[in-house]
Amino acid sequence: MGSRNRPPHLTHPPAHGLVPAVGFSALAQAAPLLTNLVLTPYLIHHLGLDRFGVWSLLLVLLATLTVLDGGIGASLARFHARHAALGDREGAGRLVVASLAAFAGLGVLVTALCLVLTPAVVAALDVPVRLRGEAEQLLLFLGPLLTAALASNSAVALLQANARFRALAGVSAGSCLTYAVAVVVLVDHGPDLPLLAVLAAGRYLLVTAGGLAVGARHLRIRRPLLPPRAERRDFGGYAVRMQLSGFTVFLNGEIDALVIAALLPVRYVGVYAAGYQAANALRSLPLYAFPPILTRMTHVHARHGLTGAVREFHVLEVRWLPAVLTYGVVTTAAVGLAVQVWLGSALALSGAVAAVLLAGYSVQVALTGIRTCFVRAIGKPGYETRYSWFATAVNLVLTVPLTLLFGVVGVVLATAVGLTAGSAYFVVLCRRLAGLRERRLPRHWPAATALAAAIAVLGNLMVLRLDVHGVLPLLLAGLPVLVGLAVAAALLLPGLTALAPLEEEETP
Template sequence: MTILDRPRARFASLGRLVGGTGTDLFAGVGYSAIAQAAPLVVNVALTPYLIRHLGLDRFGVWSLILVLLFTLTSLDGGVSASLARFYAFHQAHGDRAGTGRLVVGSLALFAALGLLLSGLCVLLAPSAFLLHISPQLRGETVEVLRFLGPLVTLALVTNSATSLLQANARFRGLAGVTLCSCAVYAAGVVLVIGHGGSLTALAAVTALRFVVLLVGGFVLGARHVVIRRPLLPPSRERRDFGGYALRMQVSGLTVFLNGEIDAFVIAALLPIRYVGIYAAGLQAASAVRSLPLYAFPPILTRMTTGFAQHGLPGAVREFHLLQPRWLGAVLAYGAVSTAAVIFAVPVWLGPGLRLSGVVAATLLVGYTVHVALTGMRTCLVRAIGRPGLETRYSWLATVVNSALTVPLALMFGVVGVVAATAIGLVAGSLYFVVLCGRVAELHRQRIPLRWILAIALAVLVAVAGELLVAGTGWHGMAPLTLAGLPVVAGLVVAAIVAVPRRDSR
C-alpha cells in the first residue's frame, strides 16, 4: 500500500517528510537537482575527451558497457526504485531499527545478485565476438566485460545508500557526496586515459566513484539507522516490499525497452562505432530533456496537497492551472532545443559527429511531445494514487517502438532506431491523454496561433545564432557554452511574443 492509499490525514506528514516549510522544500528540490545534474554535466564535459583519446570504436565499446551497467542495475526486481519509499515510511514513524533491517536486507540481496551476475559475466564475456567489434578490440572488450559484475554490485549497493539520504530529506548531503564522487571520477578519467589506460582501468575509475558515493552516503545516513536483531525485515514487510517492487520493475522494463535496448540493436546490426554515435546523441538529448523534469517534485507536492484537501476536484483544479503554462513552455523549449542541437553537437564533439546531432534532434522530437503531454498528467495520476495508468501508456509506447525498431534500423541505420523510439513515445503520450480523460474531466488545451508564431520565430533566431557559432570552427566545451546563447535568445523571443501585454488583455 502506497502513501496515497492511506487516509487523507496522513498527507499532513508529507510536508514534514520533504522538508517542512516551502523554503525547505524548494531548497531540497534544488539540492536534489544538483545531485541529478552533476553526473550528467561531468559526462558531457568528459565525452569529447574520451572520444579524442579512445577513438570512436573504443568509445563505442565503452558506451555499450555503460548501457549494460545501467540495464543490469535497473533490472534488479524493482528493489532500488522501491527503497526510498520504504526508508521514508520507517523515517516517518521514527523506526530506525526498521530502517536498519531494510539496509541489511537490501545489501544482502544486492550482494547475492552481484555474485550471480559476476559469474554470468565471466561465462558470457567471450561471446563478445558476436558483436561488430574489430579483432583488435575483442580482447579488451572481453576483459572489461568480466569486470562488469563487480561494477554492477557496487552500483546496486550504492543505490541503497543514496535512497537512504533521499528518504530522510538529506538532499544537501546527497548533493555534496555526489559532487565529490563526480570530481573523483573526472580526475580519475583524465589521469587514466591521459596516460593511455585501458577500458578496464576506466571501469576501475567508475567503481571508485561508486565507492565514494557508497561510503559517503552511509556515513551521512548512519544517524538514521540502528542495527538490531532480527537483522532482516519481518515477513509482512518483505511481502509488501516485494509486491511494490514488482510493480516498479514492470514500469522500469518500459524504460529499458524504450531506450537502452536501442544500443543493443545498434551493436547487433551496425559497426560498434555507431553505438558511440548513438550514445553521444542520446546524452545530448537526455541533458536537454532533463531540465523541465526538475520541476516535478514541487508540482507533484502541490497536486498531492490539492487532492488531500479537496479530493479529485482539488487535484484537477491544480492541473488546469498548471497545464497551459507547462504546455507552452515545454513546446517552446523543446522546439528551440531540437533545432539547435543539430548544430550544437558537432560544435561540442567535432564535425565527425554530425550524425550524433541528427540522433539527438530525432530523439528530442519524441521527448518534447512526451514531456509536454504527459508531464502534468503524470503528476496528476501519482497524486490521486493511479500510477498504473503510467504503466499502460508506457507499454503501448514500448510495443510501437519494438515493432518499428528493426525495420527502421535496416532502412535508415542508427537514425531509424531512434526514430522508432520517438514515434513510440508520441503514440504512448497520446494514449495517456485519453486514459487521463477517462479518470477526470480534463480540458483539452489548444495551442493558440500566437504560440505557434512565437515558437517559429524563436526557432529561426536559435538556428541563425547556431549557424554563427558553427561558422567559427571552434569545438569543445567552451564553444558548447557559447552555442547555448542562441537557445536562450530564442526562448526570450518566444516569451516576449507569446505572452500578451497587460493592456491587451
C-alpha cells in the same frame, strides 16, 4: 509507542521550498551528465573511437541492468517518502538494509553470468580483434559496477525522500569532480578501459558512502533488519509494476544501441552513444524536478488522500505543460547543430540521432511528467506500466520498416514515434483514473516558441561557422538557446503566472 504508530510528521513541509529543492535536485542529477559531456571528447581523443565504442557498450549494458533491477530502485523513493512522512526511521533503516542486500545479490548473479558468457558475447559483436581481450576484461567488471551503481541509488533515494536536496547536490557534485580529475590524471593513450571501470565504481561508492552518512539521522538500524512481511508484499507488488515500466525503458532506449552493435561495426555504438547522451542530457533537465515533486505529492497523498493529490496535480500541471513544450521545441531545433559544435562535423549523424530522440522525449516529458509523479505517489504505477508497454509495442512494430528506410536514424525514429503515441495514451488513462485534465496552451505560445527556436538555431549556426569544437564551444552554443528560452519566458510568463488551476476555477 512504536515509531510506526506515530502521527504523520513532516520535517520539511511539502508546500514550501519546492523551487530551491528543484534547483538542488537539478544540480545533483546534472553533475554526472555534465561530467560525461566534458569527458567524452577527452576519452574519444585518448582512447580512439573503437575503444570508446567498447566503453560505451559497457555503459549501455550497465544502464540496462540498472533498469532491470526488479523495480527496486524505482520504488525506493516512494516508500522512503512515506516513511519520512510518518517519521518512521526504523522502517527507513530496514528499507536501506534490504535494498543493499538485494543489490549485492544481483551483482553476484551478474558476475557469475559474465564469467560464463563474456567470450561468447564479445565474439558475437563486431569488436576489432586487437580489442577483444580488453573488452572481455571490461565485461568482467560489470557485476561489481552494477552493485555499486544500484547501491548509490539507495542512498540517493533516502536523501530525496527526506528533502535533503542540498546535501544530495554536494555528494553528487563532489563524487563527479573526484571522478573527472581521476580520469584526466590516470587515463592516457592505450588499454585503460578496466581502469575506467574501477574509477566509475569508485564514483558510485563515494555517492553511497556520502549519501548514507548525510542521511544517517533519517534512519535507525534495529532488529529485525528487514521490513515486515506486509511491507515486503506491498513493496514487491509496487516494484513488479515499476519493473514492467522499467523494462520498456530498455526496449525504447538501450535496445537501440544493442541493435546497432549487432548490425554495424562497434564504432557506430559510439556514434549513437554521443547522440543519445546529448538528447538524454537535455531531456533530463525538466526531469530534475521529479524527485522533489514526487516527494511533495507523496506527502500530500499520505496526509490528504486522493483529493489532495488531484489538486496538487492541477496546481503543477497548469504551468508544466507549456514550459516543458517550449523547452523541448527550442532544444530539439538546436541540438543537431550543437552536437556538431561539440564533436565536429564528422559526427553530424550523432546530431541527427539526438534531434530525433529529443523530439520524442520532449513530448513524453511534457505530457507524462506530472502524471508519472501522480500515479507513483498514489500507489498506482500500473497506469505508467500500461502506457509504457503501449509505447513499446508501437516502437517494435515500426523499428524494422523505419530502419530499412532510414538506417540508424530510423531506429531512433521508431522510438520517438512510440513514445509520442504512448504519452497520448497515458493522458487518456489518467483522465479515466482521476479526472486529470489539461488546459489549452496560452494564446501566444506558438509565436513565442517559434521565435525562441529561431534565435537558438541562428545562434548555433554562427557558432558552427567558427569551426572550433569541444566543451567550451558547446557552452558557447548554449548561449543562444538560453537567450531564446529567456525571450519565450518573457513573453509567456505573465500569462502563466496569472493562471489558476482547474480546481480553483471550479470552486463556487
